[in-house]
Amino acid sequence: MNKDWTEMNKEMQKLLSKETTFEDAIGKLIELRESLFAQITQIVNTFPEEAFRQMPFAGADGYHSKTLAYSIWHIFRIEDIVAHEMIAEDRQILFAQGFDRSVHSPLITTGNELSGNEIAAFSEKLDIMELYRYAREVKQSTEQILLHLSYSDLKRKFGEDMIGKLQRSKCVSEDENAAWLIPYWCGKDVRGLIKMPFSRHWIMHIEAMQRIKNRLCKLARKGVDPIAYCGLSCNHCFLGEWCGSCRTAYNTCSFATVSPDGICPNAKCCMEKEIDGCYKCDEIETCNKGFYIPSNDGANAAKAQALYIRKYGKKEFLKVLDRLHGKYDFSKAQKILGQDYREGLRILEEN
Ligand code: SF4
Ligand code: SF4
Numbered sequence: 649m650n651k652d653w654t655e656m657n658k659e660m661q662k663l664l665s666k667e668t669t670f671e672d673a674i675g676k677l678i679e680l681r682e683s684l685f686a687q688i689t690q691i692v693n694t695f696p697e698e699a700f701r702q703m704p705f706a707g708a709d710g711y712h713s714k715t716l717a718y719s720i721w722h723i724f725r726i727e728d729i730v731a732h733e734m735i736a737e738d739r740q741i742l743f744a745q746g747f748d749r750s751v752h753s754p755l756i757t758t759g760n761e762l763s764g765n766e767i768a769a770f771s772e773k774l775d776i777m778e779l780y781r782y783a784r785e786v787k788q789s790t791e792q793i794l795l796h797l798s799y800s801d802l803k804r805k806f807g808e809d810m811i812g813k814l815q816r817s818k819c820v821s822e823d824e825n826a827a828w829l830i831p832y833w834c835g836k837d838v839r840g841l842i843k844m845p846f847s848r849h850w851i852m853h854i855e856a857m858q859r860i861k862n863r864l865c866k867l868a869r870k871g872v873d874p875i876a877y878c879g880l881s882c883n884h885c886f887l888g889e890w891c892g893s894c895r896t897a898y899n900t901c902s903f904a905t906v907s908p909d910g911i912c913p914n915a916k917c918c919m920e921k922e923i924d925g926c927y928k929c930d931e932i933e934t935c936n937k938g939f940y941i942p943s944n945d946g947a948n949a950a951k952a953q954a955l956y957i958r959k960y961g962k963k964e965f966l967k968v969l970d971r972l973h974g975k976y977d978f979s980k981a982q983k984i985l986g987q988d989y990r991e992g993l994r995i996l997e998e999n
Contacts, residue, residue, distance in 0.1 A: 649855060653683065653684065653851050677847055678795075685787055687858065688783060688857070694910050698897075700774070703768055704864055711856035712856040712859040712863075715771040724786040728740045728741050730841055733810075734810060735838060736793050747781070758820060758821075758826060758829065761826040794842070802837065804837055806833070862890045866892075868892035868893065873895055876893065877926060894912050927955065948989040949986035968996050972984075
């Protein structure tokens with residue numbers, strides 16, 4: 649489990665136990681959810697549509713055996729039902745804001761009843777951007793509900809009436825893999841619901857989403873030229889764990905994720921110039937784009953590596969990096985090469 653999220657969750661639970669720290673608990677919970685939701689936003693903004701339907705861990709035991717689309721749907725359907733049917737007792741966001749139509753989901757349930765290929769087929773149908781909008785609206789409305797709670801509300805319990813109401817809503821399937829949810833939720837008080845669907849449930853599924861996306865990136869990189877457009881080697885890059893290479897649709901490198909169009913400026917420029925990489929460009933020594941922006945610590949190291957490729961080719965470059973990485977880890981190697989790009993080139997030539 650992600651250490652930061654686990655720590656924040658623990659702290660939130662501790663704060664939730666006393667009236668004097670109740671408001672701090674809600675603040676901590678919202679902070680935790682912001683951090684978790686940022687992961688979803690990043691995935692939606694940077695991954696191609698096809699990624700949301702894939703099951704790279706199909707058949708595995710655990711939340712990572714699902715798809716990215718299913719994970720988002722499932723987290724926020726559960727939250728919408730619990731927050732609105734149970735705690736606020738008003739209309740679910742799914743129906744109140746028309747997401748039951750715009751997301752194109754064939755279901756209104758939580759999806760617990762689906763398995764294997766059914767999850768993949770279900771995911772195929774969803775409009776991902778609408779699904780993301782739905783998730784964001786649910787998140788915000790839940791947080792409004794949380795901010796209006798008082799400490800005494802935490803002890804509120806749910807009885808037979810609520811069980812009947814949830815059953816009549818048809819938002820939980822009668823399938824045995826789903827039906828247990830209703831007695832499970834109704835066996836908790838509001839405090840218990842905060843601890844599970846609003847926090848821990850997010851952590852578990854979002855961590856699983858990270859595993860799915862990292863695996864998809866690894867698969868995308870298979871058989872692809874390991875030299876990035878900027879001159880770095882994906883085989884040696886510390887981001888290789890979660891970046892699918894700037895030469896694939898899974899281009900989730902740091903500069904791609906912060907670029908408005910989701911493409912690293914070096915990759916985009918090379919594609920426009922129809923060249924294999926910045927090492928083929930005459931402007932490289934004075935270029936300030938993307939990875940080469942002077943404020944980037946790695947700019948000189950990337951340039952040094954691109955210049956080495958220009959002089960000696962990719963094969964030799966990968967060999968020299970293997971030797972360098974035999975002595976230093978990625979960040980140390982980049983530091984050594986990054987003082988000055990000419991000096992970096994000289995160091996590469998000497999290794
Ligand atoms: S950040 Fe760049 S070098 Fe690193 S894996 Fe991604 S594309 Fe490759
Ligand atoms: S101008 Fe800069 S970013 Fe564009 S190809 Fe040349 S070196 Fe690369």
